[in-house]
Amino acid sequence: MLMLLSLATRSLRFRWSAVLLTLLSVVLSVVVVLGVEHVRSQVRESFTRTLSGVDLIVGARTGPLNLLLYSVFRIGSPSNNIRWETYQSIQQHPQVAWSIPLSLGDSHRGYRVLGTTQDYFEHFQYGQKQGLVIAQGQAFSHGLEVVLGAEVASRLGYQLNDEIVLAHGLGHTSFSQHDDHPFRVSGILAATGTPVDQTLHIDVYSMEAIHSGAHSAEERTEHSEHESHHEHSHVHHDDHDHHADHGHTHDNHHDEASHGHSETQERAEAHASAVVTPTPQSITAVMLGLKVKATSLLVQRELNQLSDEPLTAILPGVVLAELWQVMRILENTLRLVSALVAMASLLGLSAVLMALLRGRYEEMQLLRAIGAPAGFILLLVELEAVLLSLVGVVMGSALLYLLLDVGSAYLSQRLGLSVDTNIFNTKSSVLWSLHRCWLWCQHGVRIVKRLSRHTKPLDFHHCTDGASTCSTNHCRKNYRQ
Numbered sequence: 007m008l009m010l011l012s013l014a015t016r017s018l019r020f021r022w023s024a025v026l027l028t029l030l031s032v033v034l035s036v037v038v039v040l041g042v043e044h045v046r047s048q049v050r051e052s053f054t055r056t057l058s059g060v061d062l063i064v065g066a067r068t069g070p071l072n073l074l075l076y077s078v079f080r081i082g083s084p085s086n087n088i089r090w091e092t093y094q095s096i097q098q099h100p101q102v103a104w105s106i107p108l109s110l111g112d113s114h115r116g117y118r119v120l121g122t123t124q125d126y127f128e129h130f131q132y133g134q135k136q137g138l139v140i141a142q143g144q145a146f147s148h149g150l151e152v153v154l155g156a157e158v159a160s161r162l163g164y165q166l167n168d169e170i171v172l173a174h175g176l177g178h179t180s181f182s183q184h185d186d187h188p189f190r191v192s193g194i195l196a197a198t199g200t201p202v203d204q205t206l207h208i209d210v211y212s213m214e215a216i217h218s219g220a221h222s223a224e225e226r227t228e229h230s231e232h233e234s235h236h237e238h239s240h241v242h243h244d245d246h247d248h249h250a251d252h253g254h255t256h257d258n259h260h261d262e263a264s265h266g267h268s269e270t271q272e273r274a275e276a277h278a279s280a281v282v283t284p285t286p287q288s289i290t291a292v293m294l295g296l297k298v299k300a301t302s303l304l305v306q307r308e309l310n311q312l313s314d315e316p317l318t319a320i321l322p323g324v325v326l327a328e329l330w331q332v333m334r335i336l337e338n339t340l341r342l343v344s345a346l347v348a349m350a351s352l353l354g355l356s357a358v359l360m361a362l363l364r365g366r367y368e369e370m371q372l373l374r375a376i377g378a379p380a381g382f383i384l385l386l387v388e389l390e391a392v393l394l395s396l397v398g399v400v401m402g403s404a405l406l407y408l409l410l411d412v413g414s415a416y417l418s419q420r421l422g423l424s425v426d427t428n429i430f431n432t433k434s435s436v437l438w439s440l441h442r443c444w445l446w447c448q449h450g451v452r453i454v455k456r457l458s459r460h461t462k463p464l465d466f467h468h469c470t471d472g473a474s475t476c477s478t479n480h481c482r483k484n485y486r487q
Contacts, residue, residue, distance in 0.1 A: 014389040028358040029398050035351030036402025040429060041409070042344040046337055048425045050330070053079070056200045057322050059131040061302050064088070064096060064309055065291035067316035071332075074325045077108055077291040080118045080201045084110065087288035092315045096292060101301050104129045106293040109210050109286065112172045112184075117158050119172055119206045121213035121289075127153075129295055132200050142166055143193030146209050150216075152189040153207040156197035161415070166191050170206070172216070187216040214286040359391060403429065 065073045066086035075081040097105045109121030169188040309319040410427045
């Protein structure tokens, strides 16, 4: 068996140009088939595990799919906002157990910024009802503080207490920077594999503050310190003019003024990180958790028929199922393309093997002349095809891994999709696709076998001394040598 394997390997190395083209065809087909199947399964898993435990999502009047995409997956832009008064009325609904306001519109180096409240870290769930975990630091307060997603912190290299400047708009490049309101990193979330990892979270009141042109508490503190110092100087001057003969009274006034000045400094330091937090005028959407799950349809219809403001309330699970109905056409199209590519690769593999067989006619005659049986030659040809297929599958899998490792960052940043680079995980059907690729390669070998039956048989005869020789002069010459 080792001799047969060595002979097959040397035979492939001798015809390296044709083997290289065949190998390239197999590699490309493996990359396409496995890549399509892996990305399809990963996208479906990424979408289904992004949100859990949310009964309703409410936004301005728009399509249900658009509302789901921009509120959960950070894809697209909202058509309008919800007035803050409307959100407060929804929050006070007797069937609402908790609510999470969502305010979008800003970004930082291509990553979305989400304005929300502390309820987001308490009630938001993903996957199998897993809650958010702050790996470092703590959640934001009502100041200029930001909590980073895991991917934002790792890719941009941010640490706790770093300053971040947000930008208006959703593009990678913005000419409207909030330079006068830098945010301090107060916490970093643990990785979730959802769009949360690509999001920066700030307080919804702080988002309103940086857009309303409010001044920071530091500016107000400087102004108050200036007024306090002016009043202190005025009192000191009056005491000196009118009570010069009462030195001990002047000292008492000076001590009181100094004590008041120190209190002013303490108040300034206590509010150094605070900002003017006006009430938000509007938000983008709101996630609702209901007290009784069975009332979801009733509350949804009530919100959709609200007369004060046109709203759209959706059930996330239902809209997600509709999304996969739309995506099914794309999935089937991708599968058809991958099947056609695999079929073209199979035909190319069969054609190359047939050409190699016809070019090795004299080599096979020589093998028969030295006593090799027909089964040995057939096994040699099949072993070469198996080696070629195996190397192609391994190289295709390695190339796909590299492509996923490079492209996963683009998919997560641009589309908010988390794609695992492990193509052999048990949750995907890549192993089944790999098995199909192997079967297709074996089909190519079977095609070559069937076609080789119609080729011209070798003409051998036995000499009087019992040696097996070929009837052609060329093979007889090679045998004698």
